[in-house]
Amino acid sequence: MDEGRTPPHPDLAQVGLQQVLEALVDPVRRGIVTQLATAGADIRCGDFDLPVSKSTATHHFKVLREAGVIRQYYVGTSRMNALRDTELDGAFPGLLAALVTAEAGAPATT
Amino acid sequence: MDEGRTPPHPDLAQVGLQQVLEALVDPVRRGIVTQLATAGADIRCGDFDLPVSKSTATHHFKVLREAGVIRQYYVGTSRMNALRDTELDGAFPGLLAALVTAEAGAPATT
DNA sequence: ACGAAGGTACGATGGCTGTCAAACTTTGAT
DNA sequence: ATCAAAGTTTGACAGCCATCGTACCTTCGT
Numbered sequence: 590m591d592e593g594r595t596p597p598h599p600d601l602a603q604v605g606l607q608q609v610l611e612a613l614v615d616p617v618r619r620g621i622v623t624q625l626a627t628a629g630a631d632i633r634c635g636d637f638d639l640p641v642s643k644s645t646a647t648h649h650f651k652v653l654r655e656a657g658v659i660r661q662y663y664v665g666t667s668r669m670n671a672l673r674d675t676e677l678d679g680a681f682p683g684l685l686a687a688l689v690t691a692e693a694g695a696p697a698t699t
Numbered sequence: 700m701d702e703g704r705t706p707p708h709p710d711l712a713q714v715g716l717q718q719v720l721e722a723l724v725d726p727v728r729r730g731i732v733t734q735l736a737t738a739g740a741d742i743r744c745g746d747f748d749l750p751v752s753k754s755t756a757t758h759h760f761k762v763l764r765e766a767g768v769i770r771q772y773y774v775g776t777s778r779m780n781a782l783r784d785t786e787l788d789g790a791f792p793g794l795l796a797a798l799v800t801a802e803a804g805a806p807a808t809t
Numbered sequence: 810a811c812g813a814a815g816g817t818a819c820g821a822t823g824g825c826t827g828t829c830a831a832a833c834t835t836t837g838a839t
Numbered sequence: 840a841t842c843a844a845a846g847t848t849t850g851a852c853a854g855c856c857a858t859c860g861t862a863c864c865t866t867c868g869t
Contacts, residue, residue, distance in 0.1 A: 615827080
């Protein structure tokens, strides 16, 4: 089946802060994260609003996936992207929230 | 008493998230921030424990200063470094705290 | 006045990474 | 079967940045 096409995902316990920060420092990748966070739902690769080519987008998704920031799974020919927000907040408390808040320019009323 | 030797410091309202993240993504610079945060006091440039040469350290201090993360002022021939934690938390709520927290719980992977 | 200490400024360099185009693969529909 | 859609892979390239050594500049102590 398509299990072979499902890419590997790291356990967040094995991902370091350095790797997560390197993933989130790129504005394109932070755009992906922000769109996922504000949508509150999974998004297809092709449905993101990104200022780069498809191959570059693939690269960014890979970096985010390997840093444990997103989870990817196939639906037909499309690849879905899910934000691993709960796990991330467990490993690095407050980090994702601070970034999303700063990106929005407004405080998040929890 | 040459105040001309006091370097310029940006207003945090003029510093973007991108610039702050680029400053904090470098492990050496994050080491500087962590040492300042845990010390809870200003530290001389030469008193930091850094794995780079002096000229490289100067570069890192400059990047942090221009990103609004630290404030520098002279005391004799020494340059003191202060963490602008309060201002930083006003501009990017929770960001610095999340980083310091994450750094405290993770060992350095060489 | 002189020397030492503490940092800064200046090139130079090497490695990393974000970028793209082109070719390929897999899936779904006709 | 065949074609289109959606991503991936590969290879190449350009630009940036962390790093260093060396030379230089201030300030303090003697």
